[in-house]
Amino acid sequence: MIADFGYGVLVVSFLAALYAVGAAVMGANSKSPQLVESARRAMLLTWPLITLSAAALIYLLVNDHYEVQFVYEVTSRSMPTYLKVTAWWGGQAGSLVFWSWLMSAFASLVMLRKWDRDREFLPWVIMVCSLTVAFFLMMSIVFENPFARLYQTLDGISPHTFAPANSNLFIPADGRGLNPLLRHPGMIIHPPMLYLGFVSFVIPYAFAMAALITGRTDDRWIRITRRWTLWAWLFLSFGLVLGGRWAYDVLGWGGYWGWDPVEISAFMPWLTGTAFLHSVMIQEKRGLLKQWNMILVILTYALVIFGTFLTRSGVLSSVHAFASSPIGPFFMGFVSLTLIASIGLLIYRWPDLRSETEMKSMLSREALFLLNNLLFMSVLIVCFIGVIYPLASELLTGQKVTVGPPYYERATAPLFAALMFLMGIAPLSAWGHSTFMTLGRALWKSALVALGITVVIFFTYTHNWIALVGFYLVTFVLIVTLVEFWRAARARQKTQQENFFTALYRLMGRNRRRYGGYVIHVSMMLMAIGILGINLFQQQTQGTLAIGQSVKIAGYTIQYKDLASWDETAKGVNYTRAVISVYKDGQYLQDLYPRKDYYYDAQQTMTIPGLRPTLQDDLYIILVDWQPASDIGATFKIYVNPLVNWLWIGSLLFMLGIFIAAWPDQDPEAITVRAAQTSHQTSAAD
Amino acid sequence: MQRSKFLIGGLLILAAVIYLIASSSQANAEYFMTVNEVQAQGQAVAGKSLRISGAVIGDTIQYDPQTLTLTFEVAHVPGDNAEIDAQGGLAAVLHQAVIDTSRTRISVKYVGPKPDLMRNEAQAIMTGHMGADGTFYADELLLKCPTRYEEAVPAQAATN
Numbered sequence: 096m097i098a099d100f101g102y103g104v105l106v107v108s109f110l111a112a113l114y115a116v117g118a119a120v121m122g123a124n125s126k127s128p129q130l131v132e133s134a135r136r137a138m139l140l141t142w143p144l145i146t147l148s149a150a151a152l153i154y155l156l157v158n159d160h161y162e163v164q165f166v167y168e169v170t171s172r173s174m175p176t177y178l179k180v181t182a183w184w185g186g187q188a189g190s191l192v193f194w195s196w197l198m199s200a201f202a203s204l205v206m207l208r209k210w211d212r213d214r215e216f217l218p219w220v221i222m223v224c225s226l227t228v229a230f231f232l233m234m235s236i237v238f239e240n241p242f243a244r245l246y247q248t249l250d251g252i253s254p255h256t257f258a259p260a261n262s263n264l265f266i267p268a269d270g271r272g273l274n275p276l277l278r279h280p281g282m283i284i285h286p287p288m289l290y291l292g293f294v295s296f297v298i299p300y301a302f303a304m305a306a307l308i309t310g311r312t313d314d315r316w317i318r319i320t321r322r323w324t325l326w327a328w329l330f331l332s333f334g335l336v337l338g339g340r341w342a343y344d345v346l347g348w349g350g351y352w353g354w355d356p357v358e359i360s361a362f363m364p365w366l367t368g369t370a371f372l373h374s375v376m377i378q379e380k381r382g383l384l385k386q387w388n389m390i391l392v393i394l395t396y397a398l399v400i401f402g403t404f405l406t407r408s409g410v411l412s413s414v415h416a417f418a419s420s421p422i423g424p425f426f427m428g429f430v431s432l433t434l435i436a437s438i439g440l441l442i443y444r445w446p447d448l449r450s451e452t453e454m455k456s457m458l459s460r461e462a463l464f465l466l467n468n469l470l471f472m473s474v475l476i477v478c479f480i481g482v483i484y485p486l487a488s489e490l491l492t493g494q495k496v497t498v499g500p501p502y503y504e505r506a507t508a509p510l511f512a513a514l515m516f517l518m519g520i521a522p523l524s525a526w527g528h529s530t531f532m533t534l535g536r537a538l539w540k541s542a543l544v545a546l547g548i549t550v551v552i553f554f555t556y557t558h559n560w561i562a563l564v565g566f567y568l569v570t571f572v573l574i575v576t577l578v579e580f581w582r583a584a585r586a587r588q589k590t591q592q593e594n595f596f597t598a599l600y601r602l603m604g605r606n607r608r609r610y611g612g613y614v615i616h617v618s619m620m621l622m623a624i625g626i627l628g629i630n631l632f633q634q635q636t637q638g639t640l641a642i643g644q645s646v647k648i649a650g651y652t653i654q655y656k657d658l659a660s661w662d663e664t665a666k667g668v669n670y671t672r673a674v675i676s677v678y679k680d681g682q683y684l685q686d687l688y689p690r691k692d693y694y695y696d697a698q699q700t701m702t703i704p705g706l707r708p709t710l711q712d713d714l715y716i717i718l719v720d721w722q723p724a725s726d727i728g729a730t731f732k733i734y735v736n737p738l739v740n741w742l743w744i745g746s747l748l749f750m751l752g753i754f755i756a757a758w759p760d761q762d763p764e765a766i767t768v769r770a771a772q773t774s775h776q777t778s779a780a781d
Numbered sequence: 782m783q784r785s786k787f788l789i790g791g792l793l794i795l796a797a798v799i800y801l802i803a804s805s806s807q808a809n810a811e812y813f814m815t816v817n818e819v820q821a822q823g824q825a826v827a828g829k830s831l832r833i834s835g836a837v838i839g840d841t842i843q844y845d846p847q848t849l850t851l852t853f854e855v856a857h858v859p860g861d862n863a864e865i866d867a868q869g870g871l872a873a874v875l876h877q878a879v880i881d882t883s884r885t886r887i888s889v890k891y892v893g894p895k896p897d898l899m900r901n902e903a904q905a906i907m908t909g910h911m912g913a914d915g916t917f918y919a920d921e922l923l924l925k926c927p928t929r930y931e932e933a934v935p936a937q938a939a940t941n
Contacts, residue, residue, distance in 0.1 A: 276897075347894060457786060469791065473798040480802055485813060495813030495860070497832055498806050499908065499921075506805040510798075639847050700897040719894040720846035730846040732894055 098163055101151030102242040102256065105192070108144035109236055111137045112199075112229035116222050123218035131218045138221050139206050141228055142199040149196055152189060152241055156182055162266040164254035165189055165241040171272030171696035173667030178273060181283045185273045188241035190286065194403065195231040197287075198294040202228060205298055205323075213315060219305035227297055230429050238422045272667075272696035281341035285334055289361055292331025293399045296364060298323045299371075300396035303389055307440040312447045317375050317388065324372060325757035329750065331365050336746040347702035347717045349635065349734035351742070354500040359478045360402035366478070367395040370471035376608075377461045380526060382451030384465070386441070389448060391468075393437040400430045405482070458529040463521040470514050477506045504630075508561075515568040515623065518616045519575045541578065545571035557632070565627045569620045576613050576620075603755060611756025618752055621745030628712075628738025635735070637719070641728035645678075649735040651714055652678040656686070658721055658729055669693040673718045673729055675705055689718040689731070712737040811908055816857035819911060820885050832908045833917060834858060836878035837924070838886065839901025851891045851922075855905050856884040871925075875902045891919040898924035 115137035122130030152165075156179045161167045169182040169189065184190040202224035210217050235241065243254040246262040258264070276282070299320035306316040338358065339351035352358060371391040377384045404426030441448075454462055480487075481498050488496040523537040549567040557563065584599040591598060603610040638646045645654035657674040672690040676683065687705030694701065707714040713736040721729035811830045819826060819833060835855025842853040856878040859865055868874050878884055879902050889907060903926045909919035 454787065457790070462787075466790075466794075469794050473794060476798055477802055477805075480806070484806065489813075497811045497813060498809050499811055502805045502809040505808070506801040509801065637849055698900070702894070702897060717894060719849060720844065722846070730849065732849070 097151050097154055098160070098242040098244060101148045101155070102236075102240060104144055104148040104151065105232060105242075106236055108141050108148065108195075108199075109229060109232040111140045111144060112225045112232060115141070115225035116229060119218040119221040119225065128214075131221070134218060134221050134225075135206050138199075138225055139203050141225070142196070142203045145192070145196045145199055145232075149183065149192060152192065153180055153183060155242075156180065159270070161268070161270050162244045162264050163241075164243045164245055167245065167267050167270045169270070169273045171270040171667070173665070173696055174272060174278075175666075178278055178283075182273045184286050184290075185277050188235065188239040188243075190290075191231060191235045191239050192241055193287070194290055194294065195228055195235065197290050198224070198231065198297065199228050201294050201298060205301075213311075213319065215309045215311060216302060216305035216316070216319075219308045220301045223301035223304050224297065234422050234425065238425070269696065272694060275692065275694040275697055275699050275701040276345055278701075279341055279345050281337050281344060285337040285341055287334075288330050288337055289334030292327050292329075292334050293364070293403065295323055295327035295330060296368060296395050296399050299327070300392050303392045304437060304440065307389065307437075307444050310444065310447065312385065312444055314379055317378060321375065322757055322759070324368065324375075325753060328365075328368050328372060329753040329757060331361070331368065332753065333750060335361060335365060336743075336749075340743065340746075344706075345701060345703065347704055349633065349704075349715050349717075349732075349736060350629070351739075354481075354503040356482050357402075357405060359482050359503075360398075360405040363475055363478055363482075364395050364398040364402060366471050366475045367391050367398060370468045371395060373464050373471075374468050377464050381461050383454060383461055384468075385448040385450065386445060387468070389441050393434070393441065396437075397430055397434050400426065400433070404430065456528045456530070458524055458531065458534055460521060460524045460526045460529070463517055463524055467514065467517050467521065470510050470517070474507050474510050474514075477503065477510070481506075511623075512564060512568060515572055515620070518619065519568070519572040522579055522613065522616075523575065538575065541574040542571060544574055559631055562627055562631050565623060569623050569627075572616060573620050576616050579613060580610070607758060608756050611752050611754075614752030614755055615749055618745045618748035621741045621748060623745075625739045625742025625745060628741070629736045632737040633734060635733065637730065637732045639728055639730040644728065646731075646733070648733055649712070650679055651735065652681075653714075653716065653731070653733060654678065655729060655731070667695045669695070671718065671721065673705075673721070673731070675716055675731075677707060677714060687714070687716055689716045691718055708740050710740055713739050813860065815860040816855060816885050816887055818860075819887065819917070824913075827911050827913060829910060830908070831910060831917075832906065833887075834860065834904060834906045835887070835889075836875040837899065837901060837903045837905050838879055841888070842899060842901075844895050849892050849894065851893070851895055851899070852888060853899070853905075854886045854888045855907075856881070856886050858904070871904065872902075875904055887915070887917050889917045889919055891922050893922075896922055896924050898926055900926070902926075 115134045118130050118134035118137060122128070122132075122134055155163050155166050156170055157176055159166070159170070159172060165186055165188045169186045170179045174182070182189070184193040202221075205220060205224065240256050243256050244258075245252055245265040245267070246255050246259055247265045248259055248262045252265050255262075299316075302316040302320045306312055335358075338361070342353070343349075343351040371388065374384050374388055374391060378388055404423065454465070456462060481503055485495050485497045488494060519541075520534060520538060524534055545567055548570045549563055552566050553563060580599065580602075584595060584602050587593065587602050588595050588598040591601070593601065634649050636646060636648045640646060640655040642655055642657065645652050647653070654676040655673065656676055658671065659674075660669065660671040662669050670690055670692055672688050675687045675689065677685055677687055685707065687707060689705035690703050692701045692703065693699070702717055705716040705718075713734075715734040715736055717732045717734075719730040719732050809830075811832045812826075813832045813834075814822075814826070816833060816835050819831065833855070836858050838854045838856060842851070844851050858874050858878045859868070865871055865874050868877070889905070890912075891907070891909075903924045906923040906925070907917065907919040908921040909917055912918050
């Protein structure tokens with residue numbers, strides 16, 4: 096009953112979204128505000144409808160309705176209720192509904208804004224958002240119905256939306272349970288964050304299309320969507336970082352990023368989104384790159400849909416992949432159609448989007464921003480070619496060839512290094528015109544100090560030249576950026592008679608985007624330290640130890656003390672936990688507890704490392720295997736990951752930076768001091 | 782003048798990217814093959830970097846925790862998604878591959894922690910190379926276990 100209800104509501108919400116598309120287009124064409132208003136209301140209706148359908152699904156999940164295929168696949172009796180709820184996005188069918196639900200929530204938020212100044216955008220924004228929602232709902236209704244039930248016929252048991260002839264409903268006694276790897280706090284928030292990032296990038300795209308269709312190709316669409324883009328970027332970045340942390344905590348391979356096709360497909364819209372965030376500033380300040388910004392926003396949207404498709408199509412083999420499914424071709428069709436339509440529109444409006452001025456100097460701020468964009472696009476191209484390599488090579492040569500992580504690392508490293516270098520010099524170059532002389536004068540001290548620090552690193556830490564180049568760039572950017580903060584705050588301190596920290600705080604409040612951006616640059620450098628550390632200096636060892644025996648790695652002595660195994664019947668889990676004592680230089684530090692959890696319902700083990708994080712390194716111990724008769728003992732794999740925690744510290748600072756940049760300005764003081772502030776800003780840039 | 786400078790700069794970046802992609806992909810290419818193809822090519826593929834998918838045969842799984850050495854056999858499964866769908870989906874294909882003793886099999890050796898999903902009728906996706914002894918030496922091992930509803934025991938066969 097409930098399943099039929101949920102499915103029915105899903106169909107109705109699909110129809111409402113379709114109606115919104117039709118009414119919006121007709122309303123715009125016939126200049127009928129009533130029709131557009133009706134479309135807006137239909138759009139607003141989709142969210143409550145999908146919520147209702149989702150509530151039905153959650154009811155089924157929580158109440159163990161295992162005759163529903165999706166419930167059977169992702170839950171089991173032993174799972175706690177909150178996990179049964181979050182199982183909503185733990186499988187293909189449910190996560191598609193989740194995607195639609197978030198998308199329509201964002202679209203509704205946009206519908207509720209004040210439209211007085213840009214009425215003409217409204218119908219087209221409705222059209223793009225509703226069309227996207229409708230497409231995802233159609234996938235759910237036709238191919239991936241989360242409400243499909245299991246029926247037994249003569250041919251065996253299979254899921255059906257409607258009962259087939261001569262069949263009986265099949266009710267399994269218990270479900271398979273959510274994959275234990277997904278029963279982790281990081282995994283519970285990681286997909287929603289990524290999806291939030293994905294769907295919120297649809298909004299800038301919708302406004303861009305509205306601008307192209309209406310011919311109102313000034314900066315209005317960019318100003319409206321600026322904050323949306325930042326929030327989208329925040330969610331997507333947070334989603335990516337959480338995914339990395341999750342992999343580090345539960346996958347037990349001592350790493351955080353594997354250049355897996357699905358990881359890359361979430362990373363690609365991040366790349367275009369980041370490029371977009373930078374290049375819109377050029378359009379706002381100088382009236383340049385208008386065509387380019389359109390291309391970026393279209394690409395980002397296409398990559399969002401493409402990424403969602405890659406995860407679900409079964410085209411690529413990956414840890415993330417859901418089961419192979421027939422929705423692949425439809426996703427491809429949808430991406431192609433939207434791309435063709437958007438590019439067609441862009442070509443039609445191409446002459447209107449010409450730059451207002453010309454770029455004059457190769458070293459001007461805008462030229463360096465352009466270079467930054469080109470580098471981001473280059474990383475994108477490297478990633479895209481890597482992802483489609485197997486498909487392309489099969490088409491061209493008949494032999495399926497794939498490329499692994501070394502390809503990505505080797506090809507992107509120089510590009511990332513160049514981006515880091517740009518982060519160092521771009522903030523000091525002036526708008527309009529800069530020369531080698533002016534830039535050199537602003538930079539040589541920082542460059543020299545960074546060189547000095549690198550020499551110290553050379554003598555005390557490492558001779559690895561890649562690491563040295565990396566550390567040089569990191570110190571250079573850190574010095575330049577911190578000096579920028581210091582100089583601007585000191586200048587304000589003098590003129591406003593404030594103490595240094597108040598000056599710094601108010602300064603950031605005055606120009607959030609600029610200083611939020613710098614905080615993000617600093618955080619990127621911290622993350623770079625962690626990435627360099629774990630990639631270049633990771634050490635590992637493995638050994639089978641009897642109780643009391645120990646093994647040495649990177650100054651640590653690891654002693655195996657004890658092992659215990661027990662059942663926790665309520666959760667349906669068997670835990671096996673080792674006790675390890677860690678010593679450094681003969682000094683006892685602490686005990687670590689690497690363990691293996693065996694989930695009876697899913698018949699799967701999960702490996703939880705014992706972790707000792709410090710700013711210097713992570714000691715990461717995995718319990719690989721053990722002998723019940725403990726004279727032989729247990730086998731451990733041990734990693735020492737130098738500097739990796741800077742990656743996580745950097746990620747937190749990164750979030751803070753986006754918050755600073757995206758936080759709504761409501762400070763009344765902002766307006767009164769603007770004049771003083773702009774003059775100060777130009778002096779800082781010289 | 783300015784325009785041509787920017788154009789040259791852009792072309793230089795493009796050339797650099799093409800070089801990076803071409804050289805990195807040359808050095809790191811892995812060839813997708815089915816078990817049958819590997820068997821048919823014999824020594825021609827020795828030493829080449831390969832990516833093979835096969836069905837894990839549960840009885841052959843052996844793990845030596847002293848050396849972290851995992852050995853098992855995989856049976857041939859089709860490489861093409863369309864073909865797999867035509868034969869009733871991945872779960873059915875894997876099941877067939879394991880019970881059909883006439884299928885081509887190869888033995889695999891992998892050194893490392895035993896993956897959590899290593900079990901009978903799992904799909905193993907392995908990256909590595911063929912040794913002269915006819916064993917596949919895997920550097921990377923990825924496992925997938927598709928659903929089969931028949932395994933679930935019904936609480937009540939038919940209530941409505």
